[in-house]
Amino acid sequence: MPYAICRVAKIKTAQAGAAKTAHNYRQRETPNADTERKPMNHEYVNTAERNYWELATERIQEAGAKVRHDSVRGVEVLLTASPEAFKRQDDGTAHDWHGSKWAEANIAFLKDKFGEQNVVSCTLHQDELTPHFHAVVVPLTADGRLSAKDVFNPKTLRALQTEYAEAMKPFGMERGVEHSRAKHEVMRHVYGAQERSRGELATLTKPEPATRLSIEGPSGLDLVNLSKWRAEQEARLNAELARQLAAANERASKAASIAQDSAGAKDREKTLARQLASVEGTKTKEIGRRESFEGGFKRAAVLAVQGETLPANVLEYGQKIRSSMQTEAEKHVQQALKAPxxxxxxxxxQLKKLPGYTYREDAATKQGELRHTATGSRFELAELKPGGVPMKEAYDQAVQRTAQRDQEQSKGQSRGRGGMSMGD
Structure with missing residues (x-):
């Protein structure tokens, strides 16, 4: 049965927050990600792909929590499962899990566990071998304190693993062994451990030369009391034998321990080798799929140049992509409208800052247009409906919200000045 996997990592600095933002939204090169599958990634909360540190700071201010200079403002939570949990297509790639019951269960788990307002980002990655979620959680306690130690500690992390596995049971997943010391390792660490083990075992199992034990003959004085002499000699021999036996037992114990560790390393090597073989198999199938796609693309390009009608399946595919990109664009614009x-x-x-898009205005008509850089999908602002609302109406609502906030802030500042003592 596949395992439910949950890991956490603290975001301690603004630099770390920026780095994680850039990585998760593929704003920089990601070697282990397939660029062609990037459109299958999906952001459920932070659709404008804003910086994690800024989002966490805004949530903390909204909650009125105190912040120390060393406070952990965000924690990244990774949710996934072992690779065999995800069914593969004929080309070896995983199916699209966006909109699936599994995806919905993961999002619901995060919001129920940490509070919906404290989950400031939730990204589904499908451009790597195994689908997985990256969520950013602000560690606010039930009484409104910012405390990663209270929200994420050994006890709560064990409970988190158990609760997540329980939530994933309907999908055939189970919890790993509790209190297990298994670690996430890379192949070179396993090989290094094995090489060190081999060297230590070679030394420990090298035969030791036998130590000759001898008994000196009794002196004239010893002949007076042979029983005493015999007892002394036996005691000396027993002491030497005990020393040699203790040394041998210690060497055997060390050898057994190293052998056990080495066996564990070999098991991990086999697991990693299987994973590597799976990756290589997927890579081979993906290359074949790409070559087939490139052949179809070339034919479509030639037909377009010659002014011929493109095949219906090509047009249908293009329309499907554009429709999907329009939905994404509307979510991005909706998030942008939350700014002042x-x-x-x-x-x-705000629109010029949207990652993955370019914005321009027609010089004659002054109409704005968003272009998705990866697919070339173009959308006039007038055809977008952020949040299901026509663009003009959504814009007017944003202006009204900003005016209300400005007015409330102005009143708050006036009250603050009015309450100030002249003696301060």
């Missing part, structure tokens, strides 16, 4: 918007220029600045 006082005039059209403010929205323009």
């Amino acid at each position: 918007i006082r005039q059209a220029g403010d929205l323009t600045e």
Whole structure:
């Protein structure tokens, strides 16, 4: 049965937050990710792909929690399962799990466990071998304190593993061994451990030369009391034998311990080798799939140049991609409208920052247009409906919200000045 996997990592600095943001949203090169499958990645919360550190800081301020200079503002939670949990297509790639019951269960688990407002980002990655979630959680306690120690400690982490496995039971997954010391290792560490083990075993199992034990003959004085002399000699021989036996037992114990560790390393090597073989098999199938796709692309390109009608399946595929990208664009615009918007220029600045998109305005009509850089999908702002609301209406609502916030802040500042003592 496949295992449910849950890992956590603290985000301690703004630099770490920026690095994780760039990695999870593929804003920099990711060697183990397939660029062609990047459109299958999906962000459920932070659709504008904003910086994690900024999101966490905003949530902390919203909660009114105190922040120390060394406070952990965010914790990245990884949720996935062992590779065999995910069914593969004929080409070896995983199916699209976006919108699946498994994806919905993961999102529900995060929100129930940590509080919906404290989950500031939740990304499904499907451009790697195994689908997985990266979520960023602000460690706020039930009484509103910022405390990673209270939310994430050995006791709560064990409970987290158990609860997550329980939530994944409907999908045929189970919990790993509790209190297990198994670690996530890379192949070179396993090989290094084995080489060190071989060297130590060779030394410990090297035959030791036998130590000759001898008894000196009794002296004239010893002849007076032979029983005493015999007891002394036996005691000396027994002491030497005991010393040699203790040394042999110690060497045997060390050898057994190293052999056990080496066996564990060999098991891990076999597991990693199987995973590597799976990756290589998937890679081979993926290369074949790409070559087939490139052949179809070339034919479609030639037909387009010659002015001929493209095949129906090509047009259908293009429409499907554009429709999917429009949904994504609307979510990004909806997130951008949450920023302070006082005039059209403010929205323009937000749209220019959207990762994976370029924004331009037609010089004659002044109509704005978003272009998805990876697929070339273009959308006029007027055709977008962020949150299911026509663009003009969504913009007016954003301006109104910003005006209300400005007014509330102004009132708060006025009350603060009014309550100030002249003696302060």
